[in-house]
Amino acid sequence: MIEKKNIALEKAVLIGVVTKAQNEEQSNEYLDELEFLTYTAGGEVSKRFTQKMDMPNPKTFIGTGKMIEVQEYIENNNIGTAIFDDELSSAQERNISKILGCKVLDRTNLILDIFAQRATTSYARTQVELAQCEYLLPRLKGMWTHLERQKGGIGMRGPGETEIETDRRIVRDKIALLKAKIKIIDKQMAVQRGNRGKMVRVALVGYTNVGKSTLMNVISKSDVFAENKLFATLDTTVRKVVIQNLPFLLTDTVGFIRKLPTQLIESFKSTLDEVREADLLLHVVDISHPNFEEHIDSVNKVLGEIDSSNKPTIMVFNKIDAYEAEPFDDDDLVTERTSLHYSLDEWKKTWMNRVGNNALFISALNKKNIDIFKKRIYDEVREIHITRFPYNNFLYPDYSEEE
Known part of the structure; x- marks a missing residue:
């Protein structure tokens, strides 16, 4: 409601x-x-x-x-x-x-x-x-x-x-000016990304209002704006995060939505460069939403459009505290039992079982399973880091729960 x-x-x-x-x-x-x-x-x-x-x-x-x-x-x-x-x-x-x-x-x-x-x-x-x-x-x-x-x-x-009194020519001129302005800013942002060095980059992606910003705040101990509204986060936010003594960059991106306007995908492709250049994607899903599988498909479609569908990805099923299966009466011979009646354990035995180790179940709001989440991210980032810098892998030992 x-x-x-x-x-x-x-x-x-x-x-x-x-x-x-x-x-x-x-x-x-x-x-x-x-x-x-x-x-x-x-x-x-x-x-x-x-x-x-x-x-x-x-x-x-x-x-x-x-x-x-x-x-x-x-x-x-x-x-x-x-x-x-x-x-x-x-x-x-x-x-x-x-x-x-x-x-x-x-x-x-x-x-x-x-x-x-x-x-x-x-x-x-x-x-x-x-x-x-x-x-x-x-x-x-x-x-x-x-x-x-x-x-x-x-x-x-x-x-x-x-622009009420304008004609097509003026609007076309405006479009050309805006595109030129974006090109200049893109170059500046490319320089900024280059100045970040070779730090491992992790990007949060997902449908709008799935809790990406809340998760960002929990992990980075920052104060990114989060609200129970669609598109609460529009500007891309990048934070340096340290788990144990391992640093990496975490990016919170704009949420996707079904029937996303083509104009927005085109104009925001430059913002989504943060996703394209990420080493690891955290695909956050609101598992409490009855149509979360459609949300996953919508996000994957946009990732394909920005050439990011083949990146290493961890599925993060958020809001497990809010998940409720619809009740089902086993004696009911008329009603068909569907996925709406699945418990979380039953969901884990479906297609989620095929993603195996690439699925996590958390509540960012209540910080449930966050330690498991942090350990998994640490292991993934460490693997990428020691591959990139094999000479200093001794600096980052196996993850310990002690902090």
Whole structure:
């Protein structure tokens, strides 16, 4: 359940579809995530709408009857924003805006807006602005008429507010300038990475909101911002960590998400250089989430896109303190027992058994099994270090629990 704070939240409705490629269970799961994204962006979901169809309507995404139902609800309940779970074409966005008479966002626009809120460094802000401009470019035609009567809020941060009178040429020029700026910063960051010497580099990767920053704080004894919201961490953080007397660099990266906007993957590829140059990846998974296996697939897909899927990887199943299997009655002859009913021990006997020594089960919040985690990381980093510097391997003996 999402905790509501005593602040004015923007009222929104969510719209999704059930298709041959996306069944009802998947659609509900995506809408759950979209609701969390909406809350993260500063909105409150008043109602969800779903429709079964072979494929989304090319003009209005959903059918005419369902659109009238949404329109009536919006008018009767003073709703300011309609958010669609898939990316809308520029034509769909224009058509829907005319019918509903309110702000219309898609999943991509919502994620970009959250990134605009979360970006704190100049580099992150530049990357987000580039992604927003690239999203904006094909949508310029006719969009300003409905933007003129909107006064900020979700989806309207960043270039959306400042580029209303621009045309495609100006936006293209802006994109070129932002790319040039990122290139300069990339060179500076490459120099910084080079100045770190030959220290072993370990990177935390994973789906958003799986506890990477909390784990970073536990291991590095630092104070990286962590919050129960999606994309709480946007800027890459690097800390020097020492376990026993063995030093290495630990990187906390931006979380991934299903249906991650292409524009963000492209503009943040330079930030993900920290992942590409890592010697070891710690793939953190929220095992308490009912769809954690899909999260793993989404992360692996992005790792493949940045040429990092073959790196040495340890699977770190976090939040074991929050894991609860759904109860199952052995006498129930109708209900099928599925993975939702597995205990942690049963999960360990599934495909997780095949990753063998490359799986750890911890709770970063409660520091459960953290000693086991630290020993495993020490052993892996030590192995990489003595391979790189065989002449000083005597400096790092086998891990001891005594510190």
